[in-house]
Amino acid sequence: MSVKPARENWWGETWAVFLKDVRSEMRTPSAVATILLFGLVTLVTVSFLVRVEGQGLTELGLIENYVEVLQADPNARILGTVPEGTPTRHAVLAGLLWIILFFSAMAGLPRTFLKEEEMRTAPALRLTALPSAVFAGKLLFNVGLMLTVVSVIFPLYLFMLHPWIKNWPLFVGYLVAGSLGMAGSTTIVGAMVARAGGRTYLMLPLAFPILLPILVFAINGTAAASRGIPGNYLIPLVSYVVAMVTLSALLFDYVWSDR
Amino acid sequence: MNSQTKKPNAGGVALWKWLLLPLMGSVAVLSYTWAGALPEFQSPETARIIFWHVPHAILSMIWFFTAGFFSLRLLKNGDLKDDTRAEKAAEVGLVLTVLATITGAVFSKMQWAGGLNSPWYEGYWQWDPKQTAILIVILIFFAYFGLRSSVDEAHRRARLCAVYAVIGAVLVPVLYYTLPHLPIFSSVHPTKVISTREGMSPEYRTVFWMSTLGFLGFSLWSYQMQVRFAFVAERILARRENAGAEVRVEAVRRPVTES
Numbered sequence: 001m002s003v004k005p006a007r008e009n010w011w012g013e014t015w016a017v018f019l020k021d022v023r024s025e026m027r028t029p030s031a032v033a034t035i036l037l038f039g040l041v042t043l044v045t046v047s048f049l050v051r052v053e054g055q056g057l058t059e060l061g062l063i064e065n066y067v068e069v070l071q072a073d074p075n076a077r078i079l080g081t082v083p084e085g086t087p088t089r090h091a092v093l094a095g096l097l098w099i100i101l102f103f104s105a106m107a108g109l110p111r112t113f114l115k116e117e118e119m120r121t122a123p124a125l126r127l128t129a130l131p132s133a134v135f136a137g138k139l140l141f142n143v144g145l146m147l148t149v150v151s152v153i154f155p156l157y158l159f160m161l162h163p164w165i166k167n168w169p170l171f172v173g174y175l176v177a178g179s180l181g182m183a184g185s186t187t188i189v190g191a192m193v194a195r196a197g198g199r200t201y202l203m204l205p206l207a208f209p210i211l212l213p214i215l216v217f218a219i220n221g222t223a224a225a226s227r228g229i230p231g232n233y234l235i236p237l238v239s240y241v242v243a244m245v246t247l248s249a250l251l252f253d254y255v256w257s258d259r
Numbered sequence: 260m261n262s263q264t265k266k267p268n269a270g271g272v273a274l275w276k277w278l279l280l281p282l283m284g285s286v287a288v289l290s291y292t293w294a295g296a297l298p299e300f301q302s303p304e305t306a307r308i309i310f311w312h313v314p315h316a317i318l319s320m321i322w323f324f325t326a327g328f329f330s331l332r333l334l335k336n337g338d339l340k341d342d343t344r345a346e347k348a349a350e351v352g353l354v355l356t357v358l359a360t361i362t363g364a365v366f367s368k369m370q371w372a373g374g375l376n377s378p379w380y381e382g383y384w385q386w387d388p389k390q391t392a393i394l395i396v397i398l399i400f401f402a403y404f405g406l407r408s409s410v411d412e413a414h415r416r417a418r419l420c421a422v423y424a425v426i427g428a429v430l431v432p433v434l435y436y437t438l439p440h441l442p443i444f445s446s447v448h449p450t451k452v453i454s455t456r457e458g459m460s461p462e463y464r465t466v467f468w469m470s471t472l473g474f475l476g477f478s479l480w481s482y483q484m485q486v487r488f489a490f491v492a493e494r495i496l497a498r499r500e501n502a503g504a505e506v507r508v509e510a511v512r513r514p515v516t517e518s
Binding site: 188192195196197199202205206208209210212213216220231232233236240243244247248251254255 | 334391395396398399401402405406409410411415418419421422423425426429430433434438441442443
């Protein structure tokens with residue numbers, strides 16, 4: 001019995017790896033389920049920060065009387081003592097959005113490699129596909145995963161946290177670029193975690209410092225976009241991501257192959 | 260026996276290590292006499308920070324590059340000795356980074372945060388872009404040692420850690436130099452102090468480079484000691500394991516020969 005690559009060309013192999021992952025995800029949606037549940041839980045937890053009707057907060061003296069404030073000014077939805085439209089509120093909400101996305105990404109992105117090790121399909125994949133094609137296929141899958149998650153989490157974020165967004169195209173641009181960046185620069189870390197005996201607790205410490213520049217750019221950028229002020233964070237964000245993806249592609253073979 | 264006759268400095272300390280004593284001694288003396296206090300500083304005495312903080316930061320980067328170099332060499336030829344060298348270089352780099360952070364934090368309180376008049380816990384951390392950057396670098400190499408301690412099989416650990424160290428070594432100059440100097444961030448750190456003639460007076464320049472050379476010597480010395488110690492420890496462990504194996508073989512054999 002001879003083992004031949006599924007397709008002869010690189011793009012074909014990449015696409016085959018991607019399709020295989022999508023099909024396997026459709027059968028048992030482990031990554032999507034993990035990442036969406038994580039995102040939802042974080043979103044709801046974070047929402048309590050924004051709603052301030054609780055006894056504790058009113059008694060703290062942050063707001064004298066919430067009902068009176070609302071009657072005097074019906075538009076006053078209040079974040080702690082921070083009213084809507086202020087720079088502080090934009091900054092806090094931008095930070096919260098990326099905290100939600102970051103933690104759900106950390107929970108879901110290593111799944112694609114962990115699954116291969118758990119199901120013991122990794123050796124077969126190692127035999128049949130080029131390492132670079134495996135990397136590219138998994139990268140595509142992770143990008144798709146992050147975009148799916150963003151498309152679910154972001155509308156809920158809008159409904160629950162009421163951010164005021166002035167510059168919509170730029171905001172969406174940061175959202176897409178930031179989630180692509182998270183998927184792109186942590187794909188190799190996911191592979192490392194899977195190869196380190198599936199120790200999932202390693203994902204957070206290993207990925208966090210690599211992702212921190214992306215988070216800094218994305219948080220600053222989304223805050224600037226929602227305030228509608230200029231601020232060029234998109235170019236450094238994209239260049240950092242391109243550099244990280246290139247570096248990961250060069251190093252992936254050493255993580256993936258047995259030698 | 261042969262290994263003892265081979266070493267030229269067996270029993271003695273190399274000349275350059277003796278020279279570190281007068282070198283660092285004169286740095287200590289000159290920094291309080293020749294290179295005087297600078298009145299343009301908030302507290303003029305603290306101008307000497309440059310003889311400690313800046314060499315630590317520069318040398319930490321050099322040691323992370325060294326770790327990256329040995330990691331790349333390990334990925335090329337798979338020699339586990341390079342893994343030990345990379346580990347020890349990263350260790351020296353991490354110690355220097357922590358020293359740079361601590362000296363920087365003390366200076367930050369004195370220069371940028373009202374000095375001793377501010378509350379005792381205030382002013383050490385400003386979230387200056389360079390402080391953020393060095394924090395990320397510390398986190399990267401903490402994660403590197405976390406990864407080291409959680410993979411058991413030596414060759415796999417070496418390869419995974421090498422990949423992470425290369426990523427770290429590439430990120431260090433990006434974090435130290437590129438990101439803090441982007442126009443979107445404003446740093447309280449001065450720029451072009453070292454690279455331009457006007458940055459420092461001749462006295463300061465001389466003492467600064469003497470100090471850098473001295474710390475380079477100290478870090479090289481501690482790196483050498485660490486590496487030698489690790490090699491000896493590995494040899495002892497290997498010998499003990501071999502001895503253990505022989506004992507076990509004896510234990511299995513004995514009843515057979517007795518009966």
